[in-house]
Amino acid sequence: MKSIVLFGAGNVATHLFRAFAEIEDYEVIQVYNHREKSLEFFKEKVPVTTDFTEVFPADIYLFALKDEAISLLADRVHYRDALMLHTSGATPLAAFESFEKAGVFYPLQTFSKNKPVDFKEIPICIEAKNESQLKMTEQLALKISPAVYKINSEQRRSLHVAAVFVSNFVNFLYSQGEQICRQNKIPFEILHPLIKETALKIKNLSPFDAQTGPAKRGDSDVINEHLGLLNEDQKTIYNLLTNSIKKLHGKEL
Incomplete structure (x- = not known):
């Protein structure tokens, strides 16, 4: 023992x-x-x-x-x-x-x-x-x-950064979604199936291939409408992520 x-x-x-x-x-x-x-x-x-x-x-x-x-x-x-x-x-x-x-x-x-x-x-x-x-x-x-x-230690440093992106940062975005729902008297539980399906999807698809949404489509009308519903901090986050997705998927900024 x-x-x-x-x-x-x-x-x-x-x-x-x-x-x-x-x-x-x-x-x-x-x-x-x-x-x-x-x-x-x-x-x-x-x-x-x-x-x-x-x-x-x-x-x-x-x-x-x-x-x-x-x-x-x-x-x-x-x-x-x-x-x-x-x-x-x-x-x-x-x-x-x-x-x-x-x-x-x-x-x-x-x-x-x-x-x-x-x-x-x-x-x-x-x-x-x-x-x-x-x-x-x-x-x-x-x-x-x-x-x-x-x-090894060098690999683990990079792995830890990757884990922060896929867990800590994603959870922060959940909190923003929950805040938007509460402010508009919508139960956050409505989003649970979407969260689950998004997570499960990458077991069969790469995250790149699984990407959907207005940023990937380059749908500026929907993006501008969304921005009008957000506070300043949320707008900063939304724009940063939207522009990053556009860049990754080859859409014009």
């Missing part, structure tokens, strides 16, 4: 803890977080601490923290036999440069603490300092997901 100390108590840490609780051969033996209040979920399930001097020795130290905290906390680790892993998409493996055993364990998904996820459908991107450590990281990843990808 390999032991894991989990650093962090946010969305990613919570979902990983739940996933590890369902598998054999690995056990989370402790959770560390600097804020005691954030540890409430874990207290009845596993030993917890806010004191770094109380961190247990373990086979794996898994850092599910904000990017800027990873190196700062890792440098305080005195037990050097553990395999150091972090879950960040934007932080390079070099964050653990002072450790002999280190890697990356990056689950590529958006996590909300109270929204269940199925790790069997979540890609996990891994990296390590050498083949032996990569194998150890892969063995852990395969325990919770069949979709494990060997992605």
Whole structure:
């Protein structure tokens, strides 16, 4: 049985803890977080601490923290036999440069603490300092997901940017659509089937081929009508995206 100390108590840490609780051969033996209040979920399930001097020795130290905290906390680790892993998409493996055993364990998904996820459908991107450590990281990843990808730090930086475009930015656009609906007393749920179909479509088509709408058609009458319905911030976003789609699909600006 390999032991894991989990650093962090946010969305990613919570979902990983739940996933590890369902598998054999690995056990989370402790959770560390600097804020005691954030540890409430874990207290009845596993030993917890806010004191770094109380961190247990373990086979794996898994850092599910904000990017800027990873190196700062890792440098305080005195037990050097553990395999150091972090879950960040934007932080390079070099964050653990002072450790002999280190890697990356990056689950590529958006996590909300109270929204269940199925790790069997979540890609996990891994990296390590050498083949032996990569194998150890892969063995852990395969325990919770069949979709494990060997992605180096440079690739992961680009992948993280791509993920921001297809998730965070898209979700922001959902919020703008919801705002427009509410202002006009329209239930946002009307758009749910459209959102679902748009997402499903790219499983069979490239996003380029799946593009529809007035910008792709170059329908200036509809575009101008839409602009008249928007506030200034929304107009800026609408124009930027419309012009980008026109450029991509060869329409005159």
